[in-house]
Amino acid sequence: MKSVSHGFISHQIRPLGLPAFQTSRLPSSSTLLNIKLFRKNLPNPSGFRALTVNARQTHSSDAKTKTQDDGIPIDLVKVLVKFKSRYNYIRVLEVSRKADHPFAGSRLLLLDGPGNIHSISFLFKLLTNTYFDAFATLPPILPPGPLGILGFGAGSTARLILELYPEVEVHGWELDPSVISVGREYFGLSKLEKQNPQKLFIYIGDALKASVRDGFSGILVDLFAKGSLVTELQNPKTWKKLKRSLRKGGRIMVNVGGSCVEAEDPRRDGKLVMEESLKAMHQVFPGQVFVLNLGNRKDDSSIALTGELPDPSLWKQKLPLSLRCYVDMWVPFHG
Known part of the structure; x- marks a missing residue:
């Protein structure tokens, strides 16, 4: 989305509830991933102006510690591709490694009118400091068996899981074949498939009809349409x-979004949709829904987990050190 005002151009990119950039092993307190792209107001090099639409917060770009809410000069972001498919308005952005921003050196897959980020990859590091990392904590607490990813995107979650847990068999569903094509061309998905011919299986179709023989050991749900969690x-x-x-003992982990999610339909308030989704889960998994908040305000962005909460110390032992911080962040949802 872009607009023109006072001679400047802005691009507001809204999130699917990505948590703040982590400068340590503990999540930071920043609430929104609100990538703002700036055009320099030459000849005054200090004049950066952001033309944001419905921005909830503003942050000084002079802060010593950059967060995801700080702006990126527009000349440090390259649009690699943009087009409309049957289901999405697809854009791939590449952020220069020179950018003073947590997403420096990354590629971002944006879908929908609001520009929600559905995938992210870095050239020289595996972890993303986003909710995809929280998703990667699920395999160690699952029984043996295949893992389903509903809402595959360009493969960010699959890449993390297959790199961290090479024994896991991943089955991913994506409605839009164009998204998979973009993943293969711009996000290394083709290479990931070649490296895991017996471990990674991708299906084009309705993710809510996904099934495998004898059931899933776990399911990761990341399903949004038109900027909102699917109805x-x-x-x-x-x-x-x-x-x-x-399968017996299986679990579901789901991105339920939150107040930071901006839908194309203004009636689809992110916080209300999140609450309705959690209540629906609670009806089916009474007393067995836990929520992890990824923001400094309660409803900014959340991940939900089903099943009895595992023993934290045992869970941590099975995780890479960089992911252990997520274990202590879960709280029960009481409906």
């Missing part, structure tokens, strides 16, 4: 169906 996830019937597709 089916506010229906308990959907969660009953997903529960039936699990």
